[in-house]
């Protein structure tokens with residue numbers, strides 16, 4: 001179970017899970033649209049095909065939600081591996097300010113990011129309830145009590161809940177090291193965790209050191225979590241072995257390079273209007289341009305299919321998985337479909 005937090009490289013991580021589910025014919029717990037009704041707390045009824053009576057089996061889950069462990073446990077098997085991803089709150093804030101500019105009054109009201117940074121409280125107070133990603137967005141995604149002032153006790157309690165709920169916390173800022181830790185925990189192959197950056201903006205704003213500090217202190221609860229889980233992340237790397245980690249990261253980068261040469265028409269990301277295949281064109285919000293990738297045309301069909309999957313954005317992948325899962329459901333009742341999966345997995 002992956003808790004996809006906002007603006008933390010979650011779309012790239014989700015691509016790994018999509019591909020894995022796709023290849024192994026696993027059942028993904030999918031939302032009806034593209035997230036599980038954020039900002040409401042997650043509820044099992046938000047999962048496509050779920051009902052309390054049949055309790056269909058699911059193997060993987062990973063789209064945006066406001067985390068609610070009790071309800072997630074109704075969907076996921078008891079031995080599921082829970083993980084999530086955090087990002088430095090200053091970088092996260094810069095990303096979400098532009099990406100979500102039209103969605104939150106606090107961002108809309110501010111004439112620009114610099115103005116927001118210089119007086120965030122002023123813009124935030126305008127409409128607190130609709131501003132859930134404008135302050136401590138990761139804390140919000142984790143389902144922790146939002147919109148309350150920082151206290152050390154509350155922050156510590158947040159850490160305790162995250163530690164209790166998740167087996168692993170990844171860091172977007174150390175993405176490749178994160179992928180190695182994930183691969184080790186899940187006993188996966190290197191190719192399972194090779195990715196190209198998805199959902200990345202074409203332009204971004206440079207932040208001055210004092211602006212970074214201000215954004216971290218504005219997102220005080222997120223910063224507390226980040227500092228704590230940054231420490232536990234590097235403790236894990238230490239236990240894994242620094243040298244071994246460096247070797248693994250090098251292998252990962254080499255493999256990415258190989259796949260890039262094999263698959264991509266251009267080795268660098270491409271603006272969406274230059275991508276003519278709908279199935280890999282990234283969604284463009286009103287406020288920013290999002291890059292994607294172009295896949296070579298003259299590849300063997302089986303190779304091309306693999307290359308396309310690595311760069312398939314989240315929204316298109318939902319439909320791919322849904323088409324497979326729901327056509328199966330039409331053909332066989334839930335019980336039989338589960339048996340088929342167990343056979344495939346064994």
Ligand SMILES: Nc1ncnc2c1ncn2[C@@H]1O[C@H](COP(=O)(O)OS(=O)(=O)O)[C@@H](OP(=O)(O)O)[C@H]1O
Nearest residue numbers: 006007008009010011012095175197198199200201
């Ligand atoms: N591999 C890797 N390493 C580091 N950073 C990465 C990676 N993949 C995606 N990204 C950056 O993550 C940002 C998008 O995050 P999400 O996909 O979680 O956004 S969303 O909430 O689903 O809209 C977005 O950040 P910004 O470009 O700053 O907006 C991406 O560039």
